[in-house]
Amino acid sequence: MNPNNIKILLETLYEFYGKQNPTRNYDAMEELISCILSQNSNDKITFPTFDQLRIQYPTWEKLVQAGYQNILEQVKAVGLAPTKTKNILQSLKMIYEKTGDYSLHFLSEYEPLKARQWLEQLPGVGPKTATIVLTFGLGMDLIPVDTHIHRISKRLGIIPEKMDANTAHDYLLQIIPKPLRNSYHQQLIIHGRNLCTARNPKCNQCPISKSCLFEKNNSD
Ligand code: SF4
Structure with missing residues (x-):
């Protein structure tokens, strides 16, 4: 499908579903930690658990000081809690070692694919999580493939x-022009939740x- 046809298709979906409000407003660090928590879990459990964690430990320093057992107790509802807790603490350590702070703003200076590569060194972070952080936390024109x-x-x-989802992250960047990427992500998610269900x-x-x-293929 060429970019012009993809554009028409996205416009059709926009007209059909109408404007949607963003569901959350997290910064890059919040995107990262909530995404690690969300792996193999569902949004209805993950986001309330993450929001509660932020209320309990409103800074990343406080979260680190709380330590493994306290965090584990707080996030056990999301599943795979021991691994996710370890990954969160290790990721925070690596970010602090890199920046002297708990911040990912330095990635704004990187090319998007280089920034993605940096994030993918963190434990529990693959192309999807890294792309979500860069797209929603830092406003880069990438397409998270959920x-x-x-x-x-x-x-x-x-x-x-x-094609597997990890490979699709790179492939889609080659065929979806930058101005359409945000819309591509938004419209396909809405469509998948409503009509184009699994x-x-x-x-x-x-x-x-x-x-x-x-x-x-199914109507032939
Ligand atoms: S599979 Fe069905 S619902 Fe999904 S895009 Fe195709 S026609 Fe639409």
Whole structure:
């Protein structure tokens, strides 16, 4: 699909779903720690747990001082709590060693892919978490590939059927022009939550069904 067709498709989705308000407003550090907590968990558990953690320990210094056992106790609802607690503490240590502070603002000076590479050295941080931090925390033009983006990009034929989500992070940057990236992420997430669900997508109500390979293959 060429960039112009992708643009039309995103405009169609925007008209269909209307303007959406951002669901959260975290800075880069908050994005990072909440993303580590969210891995293999769901938003309904992760974000209240993270917000409670921030109330209990309002600075990163206080969180580090609280230590492993206290944090573990606080985040156990999110699952895999021992690993996530270790990853959070180790990530905070590495950031402090790099900056003398608990801040990721230095990454604003980096090229996006170099910034992503730096973040991916942190324990528990892969391309998706790193991209979320840079996109939402630092306003870079990248595309986090979550389960909705991955599934719908394949169904539409924008990425190859067998491409994994990690590879798709780089691939999408080559084919989605910068001005469309934010919208690509937003519109596909909304679409994935509403009609283009993993099971039983509601293709008969879909405003972009004519551009969809999945619909074509299943209606033949
Ligand atoms: S036609 Fe179906 S599979 Fe294709 S984008 Fe729409 S809802 Fe998803």
